[in-house]
Amino acid sequence: MRKQVIAGNWKMFNDIQASVDLSAALKNGLSSLSVNCEVIVCPPFTALDTVRTVIKGSVIKLGAQNMHFEESGAFTGEIAAPMLKSVGCEYVILGHSERRTIFGETDQLINKKIKKALSAGMNPIFCIGETLQERESNVTFDVIRRQVVEGLKEITAEQMAKVILAYEPVWAIGTGKTASPAQAQEVHAFIRGLLTELYGNTVAGNVVIQYGGSVKPDNANELLGQPDIDGALVGGACLKAESFIGIITAAK
Numbered sequence: 001m002r003k004q005v006i007a008g009n010w011k012m013f014n015d016i017q018a019s020v021d022l023s024a025a026l027k028n029g030l031s032s033l034s035v036n037c038e039v040i041v042c043p044p045f046t047a048l049d050t051v052r053t054v055i056k057g058s059v060i061k062l063g064a065q066n067m068h069f070e071e072s073g074a075f076t077g078e079i080a081a082p083m084l085k086s087v088g089c090e091y092v093i094l095g096h097s098e099r100r101t102i103f104g105e106t107d108q109l110i111n112k113k114i115k116k117a118l119s120a121g122m123n124p125i126f127c128i129g130e131t132l133q134e135r136e137s138n139v140t141f142d143v144i145r146r147q148v149v150e151g152l153k154e155i156t157a158e159q160m161a162k163v164i165l166a167y168e169p170v171w172a173i174g175t176g177k178t179a180s181p182a183q184a185q186e187v188h189a190f191i192r193g194l195l196t197e198l199y200g201n202t203v204a205g206n207v208v209i210q211y212g213g214s215v216k217p218d219n220a221n222e223l224l225g226q227p228d229i230d231g232a233l234v235g236g237a238c239l240k241a242e243s244f245i246g247i248i249t250a251a252k
């Protein structure tokens with residue numbers, strides 16, 4: 001039985017004070033609830049250490065939004081896996097569509113990052129998803145296949161126990177347009193089928209596949225109720241403790 005995983009991607013929001021306020025409100029709000037899913041917050045790099053201190057002793061885990069694939073070196077402006085580990089990050093979002101489209105990240109680059117995160121002992125949250133144009137040209141499944149196969153190249157079955165996938169249709173991110181539960185389930189089932197081809201039934205059956213794209217408290221229940229949707233990667237709705245908690249309580 002897979003445990004659902006709800007992760008909040010803060011993106012480029014929240015200075016230190018706002019980060020303290022949000023993480024403290026989340027910690028407080030969750031303290032009186034029985035939480036039966038994994039909860040992860042992914043603040044910007046500048047707030048990681050502070051948020052780590054605030055969430056100490058709670059169920060909330062810490063993640064980053066990106067990292068470089070090298071161990072260290074002359075890469076001005078970049079952050080390495082050991083640095084993230086040293087501030088308590090257990091998770092790292094890799095291959096988010098904003099990284100792919102705005103910063104030109106390729107499947108090959110993302111694959112290098114996933115390998116690095118795993119060798120550093122972190123859990124990658126590996127994002128995939130088609131654009132509106134790709135969906136309308138009926139190439140969604142080809143795009144997903146390419147992203148999964150290339151992104152997971154040389155990742156072993158054993159390592160897959162640490163990998164979370166996040167299916168985020170690009171047209172649903174930050175747009176208020178959600179994939180219908182049936183549309184999302186269809187792609188999630190396809191992804192699990194692909195993982196079965198690559199790694200066999202047992203491994204594929206254990207991989208957590210999150211859905212992302214305008215997840216809100218009022219649509220979370222139905223999305224999270226789909227058989228192959230194992231959680232959510234949340235953008236906009238994770239910036240308010242109340243709405244993030246609303247999604248967390250919808251998890252199974």
Ligand code: PGA
Nearest residue numbers: 173174213214234235236
């Ligand atoms: P959204 O973002 O919930 O604001 O659509 C999701 C994401 O980008 O991970």
